Amino acid sequence: MIDFTSINASIESYLQSVLPAQVATLVECALIAVCAIAAYLVFAIVMIYMERKVCAAFQCRIGPDRVGFLGLLQVFADVFKMLIKEIIDIKDSDRALYTLAPFLVVMSSLITFSCLPFDNGLQVLDFNIGVFFIMAASSFGVLGILLAGWSSNNKFSMIGAIRSGGQMISYELSMSLCILTLVVLSGTMRVSEIVEMQREGWFIVRGHIPAIIAFLIYLIAGNAETNRAPFDLPEAESELTAGFHTEYSGMGFGLFYVAEFMNLFIIAGIATTLFLGGWTPLYIPGLDGFNAAMEWIPGIVWFLGKVFFVIWLLMWVRWTFPRLRIDQVLVLEWKYLVPIGLLNLLIMTVCVVMGWTL
Amino acid sequence: MMDIEYIDIKSFRQTMLDRRAAGMDFLREMIGMDWEAEGLGVIYILENSATHDVEELAVRITERDRPQIPTVSDIWQIAEMYEREVYDFYGIEFAGHPDMRRLFLRNDWVGFPLRKDYDPSETINPVRLESEKNEEIVREYDIAEDKQLAELVEKMKILHYDQFVINIGPQHPATHGVLRFRLSLEGEVLRKVDIHCGYIHRGIEKMCESRTYPQTLAFTDRLDYLSAHQNRHALCMCIEKAMGLEVTGRVQYIRTIMDELQRIDSHLLMFSCMAMDMGAITSFIYGFRDREKLLDIMEEVTGGRLIQNYNVIGGVQADITPGFAAKVKEYCNDQKKRLKEYYDVFVNNIIFRNRSIGVGILSREDAISFGTTGGTGRASGWACDVRKRHPYALYDKVEFKEIIHTGGDCYDRLLVRLEEIVESIHIIEQLIDNIPEGDFKTKTKPIIKLPEGRFYAAVEGSRGEFGVFIESHGEKTPYRLKFRPMGLPLIAAAQNIMKGHKVADMITIGASLDYVIPDIDR
């Protein structure tokens, strides 16, 4: 198996040897940023293509198939189009906030994205409160949405943004509770350690009932966090035309669009890391030959495979269910998910203390 | 042929109150008229919802500058909309009406287009490219003590400036066309709904007055394009009735089958659009997928997918194709299986049930008072199917069940439609194997003149009673041709039942009422 830790170390030592210390750090940062942004965009494009094809498959359609082989270049065409689209100056809008809003959303998802452990050592930030950091970074995206709605000087945007604020902040809670449940199980908040601990068995298996409950709640809350159907009220097309980004044209809209998909990736990524063992291969006690064979598949393939499986699950939901109403969304969160989440946390704690985990 | 009783304007309100007390609770139709020398007037068609007795009344007024007739909007709720329509077209003001605004035309429109002396010159009413100002204040006329007509007494604000008003439409994905809502919100809750129509008002009734009878047929398909066959059936039936023309049995069979196919088509679209409005895009595509198969059959027989121009006076345009029966049967069997899929993926979904059960309840009394015929009325427990009330074509010979639910909410309204698909298939299955031989069209003279008189015919359209009223003065063009819109009662009811619900519910209610805007605006 490739160990990225050693590769990282060798790159660092090389840079340190040819450059002064500060410059070397700066170059490293720049390299990392470039890699992170490139990976971010690549995944966004892959996911947009995937969404179109998956949605087409569910709807008995073909989906894009004319632009490039199997429509593979479709998303690139969209990107070119969006890049050259006019950016409209909205009358009476708050210019500064209006311009800032999409960047806030993208920034939030980009920072969270870089915390995901793609493989052993292939992770930008890894420190002892990594899980906290992920939660904090992912939650300031809602600020961008609120600002977008507020600064657009449009009533639809405003309603969309307020709905979004109410929804995202609420669901943050049950998401955090699920993550905490897993932190109780693992006993650490360092992301790399959490993954490493799952070598002998994924947490969704080891934590059995409470972990499965947490996983389900996490998927529901995560879906709500990303504003996708059945929780797509902030941009409910049939009610609010396009919700909080009604007034955004060109790349402003493009950034929201990309951020929505990347948030989906991040939700799936966190689910993979916490529940499905991250980049660790499938391990079945007793079957040594099988386990050895699994070891040969690189960690990044494991990680992406699991992530895209979760994404596919979420897309399935998105293209099947009708939309909820705002009061139902909040009732679901506050009356059902939060109490169940709290109870689940208690059960998990009891399980861990009594040693009832596998 | 209608037998109209003229009422004196002095005793008009008392007469109307008496009729209502006598059980005439359904105002079927209200037709504004301009009889030139004999003055302006209104014809009322009333029906007793229990016994289905029909009565036709009229009131006339010779004054042309500011004609005034007492309102009946407090007796039948739907009259509020109908009276606004009459005011819009004829300039008759209704004393006591709470909201006397134009319904279809811009509020800065000059003249009343359906009057016979209307000047259509474009210098008076050019295409203005600035939007009209919202009329915040309306005129209201009070009925004085002695039942005489009174002057303007009060000004009322429609939506107050300190309310949070949002505008939905006319171009909006959820309005199924070009309808405009002005909503006064309190948080997400609707406090007041003000509906504006007329964004697709094409003046069809006025145009019909200068067309020969066969020419008027083309417009019916474009009224409610999802009940094109039924609309045209109604007009053909009305003209045939006036001419005293009997169509052959084969024609009756073909018309009935095509009407039912059209009904399935419309109900499938209703299901699809409701799913789309509620965010379930996949269900929308499922509905459309199955609708395409139906359109294939229609296209093979009539040559058109949506606008088919099939019925003509005396029969149908072309005979059915040889493989028609087999294809229809195959389709019917297929569709029955597909319906289960709709229930699985959408109707029985917990989210949909939560969003539709108990939402937008329309009581039976209100349904009758608003005259919301069709699926909406039947979901409220009102047996209002024209096919049962006043059978036409072959509907008294086939066996079918009138689907009635009593909940009156959005869920029931969808169920009624889905169950009606099954009933329509049932009707088709009874007829499809027994289509008699014969002519598909009775020869008519090239120029059709109707005898003098007034004629009314109604069919059950896809979303309610579609009526055609013709007043003929013995010429080759109608003196007045009025279509009873299926959608106008629906939006009148919508305005009432949407209050107190959330913005999202407004979309659900709108979708479940299933209105088609070109039919409302005509």
Added chain:
Amino acid sequence: MEMKKPVIKSIPYEEFKDNETLEALIAEINKERTNVVVGKLDDLINWGRSNSLWSLTFATSCCGIEFMSVGAARYDFARFGFEVTRNSPRQADLIMCAGTITHKMAPVLKRLYDQMAEPKYVVAVGGCAISGGPFKDSYHVLNGIDKIVPVDVYIPGCPPRPEAILYGMMQLQRKVKVEKFLGGKNRHQKRGELPAEPIIVTNHPVKEDKEQ
């Protein structure tokens, strides 16, 4: 470098109608010389734009239902890159005017067109949008939307079949491909060009009445 004839996948150039208009456009552009870098960049941008035409949902009557059919399972316009219909005019590239435009609707259409971000296109779907169709002599119908907004493609029919709508969209793709984006020459509407005075359009040219 010279602008070439537009190519649409799997349909030969000759099978399209009205190639003369496009050739005239190409000749117009080829009068001026362009350097290779700008030309190539233009080609790339045009490729992107023509394959990603998102339409505004703007359906007033019957044609709207056929437009919905084009989006549904059998016809599926997502294949061609018209992936989604956007409900916000800011995010749409073209306005599919499907249906009759009446006097009351005309200001709304004009306003939506003004709200769209450049580059923007207009497709007139159906007889009513092209000329008023069967309602030509009505007192309340605008006889053709080209009186108030510039139209790029006309799709005749009442309503046009879904195939016809797809064909019209392809014609629009071809038109987009022979435009020169860089240099802003194809910007339809200049910034701040909105008329100060409300325009008054008449269906039939009549002498203006000053009293209005």
